[in-house]
Amino acid sequence: MKKTQYTSFDEVDYDLKILRLQTKINQEKMKRNFHYVKEDLSLSSIASNAILSFTKKAFVSKLITKILPKRFF
Template identity: 40%
Template sequence: MKEYSSFDEIERDLKILKLQTQIDKEEIKLSYELTKYNISPLRLIGSMVGSVIQKALVLKGVSKVFGLKKVITSTR
């Protein structure tokens, strides 16, 4: 436990703690807003569509490089 030699030291530490509390509250607010933004329905849909397009382009590029073609099997 810290020992204080004057009231000025106590008041200084109390100010620091109060400011740290305010900073922590602001960080929580920012984190909440960022989370809310990242899980919005439009953002999630956009992310999924982007992922599907990216995978399709990669598959197309790989198939061109390796000469892979779609195989169609008939069921007779």
């Protein structure tokens, strides 16, 4: 951390105000990130992702068997 020499209390107050605002911004970011993690770890989200992954794999597998000749399998 850099050392700052202040010449007035107004400068100190200004820097403190900036630090308080940065703290509030960081707290809001943490709240938002917690909300996203909570949403991603919900049972419905996990189930829908699993179903989507399964259907994608099934679709790609079916597509490959139709495109490529039988001798490759």
